[in-house]
Amino acid sequence: MKKIAVLTSGGDAPGMNAAIRAVVRYGIDKGLKVMGVRRGYAGLINGEIFEMTRHSVSDIIHRGGTILKTARCEEMKTEEGRKKAVNVLNVFGIDGLIIIGGDGSFKGAQVLSKLGVATIGLPGTIDNDLAYTDVTIGFDTALNTVLDAINKIRDTSSSHERVSVVEVMGRNCGDIALYSSIAGGAEKVIIPEKGYDLNDLCKTILEGKRRGKLHNLVILAEGVGGAKELASKVEEITGIESRATVLGHIQRGGHPSSFDRILASRLGARAVDLLIEGKSSRVVGRRDGAIIDMDIDEALSMKSEVNEELYELSRILSY
Template structure:
């Protein structure tokens, strides 16, 4: 093992830069050369590789987004595209590749490994939707961003005695809505993993009004449906002024939290250690507060389990 490369792929997540920094400096500390790949798999196929040193990652630990950039790549979905990517790595003398991203990025790393490329994956996604790890890089920061927005919306919601429907990211995973809903004191949390009755929600809101409740916050994961549609329905049924707020990509930005910086640093360092140990086709995660690694095939095949107990607690505490 003499030279490794690192790339970020998929949606950006706070903490990706800290992970890149950890990979680069841990590799240099162990006498390895490091190449950065710009724009994910698209950049890999087009040969956008450059040498990285310690100064390449100076003053990025606190920055959101990714200095390596990220992009979609349809060509990489083809076998021909992946073979081209593998040949590019070979041409640059790269012995292994560290991929920071979500399940789609991991699938790409898995397919590259089938072509003989040594790969290690780091979970970079705000959705927290990878089953093998308790937390993903960027999830904690996104939560803090959402809760900050909730606190601001609560002020105006209370002033106008209205219902606020807040839509957060999470197409197939409701963790952002669940955790932020609890931390923000939401009266209702709507997630893809649980059945949802709009009329029951309206009934609950009306019952709250009779007890003197001045406002309501409803957390909605984007995978369930549109916030605008739900807000319109609530207003029609209850007669209460209802507004929808879609937080969108603001959830991806901002400086990473201390938790995400430390998590990224640990995971990045472990990725290099695994390569030095001669291991490949692994993904790094955290379980029971311990950094661990898992076979990439097994990790991708795992079924994600929703935290039903936490959802029950959220429901019990909402009214």
């Protein structure tokens, strides 16, 4: 293993830059030449590859987004596109590839590994929807962004005695919604894994008003439905003024938290070590506080499940 490359793919996540920095500097320290791939798999197919130095990653650990940029790549889903990617790696003499992204990015790594490319995946996604790891790079920062927004929304919601329905990201995983509902003191959390009953929700809101609650905060995961539609239904049934807030891509931006910076740094270093050890088709993650690695096929076959203990805790604490 003499030359490796790193790319970021899929949706960006705070902490990706910290991971890139770790791969580059740790790799150079181990005597490797490290190449950067711009614009994910699309850039790989198009040969957008350049050598990275220690200076290349200076002053980036605190920045959100990814300096390597990211892009969706439909061509990578085709046999021809995959062959192009392998040919480009061979042309540049790259022995191993580190991919930072979510499940879609990992599927690309999975395919490349079967075509003879040594690949290691780093979990970079705010959704926290990769079951093999307790936490993904970017989740903690996104959670704190949501919490900051919730705190501000509660202030105005209390002043007007409104119901606030806040829609958060996460695709089909409700972790951002669930964790932020507990940290933000929400009256109700609605996640794809559990669904909800509209009448039960409205009953909870009306009971809270009778107990003297000045506001009601409902956290809605995007995989369940739209906040505006739900707020309209709640207002129609309860008669309480209801407002919807869709936080959107603000959750992907901002300075990564210290947790995400450290996690990304540790995972990046482990990925380099695995390539040096001659391993491939692996993903790295964090479980019970320890950095682990696992076969990519096994990791992608695992199903993400809601934390039942946290879900029940959220219900109990909301009263």
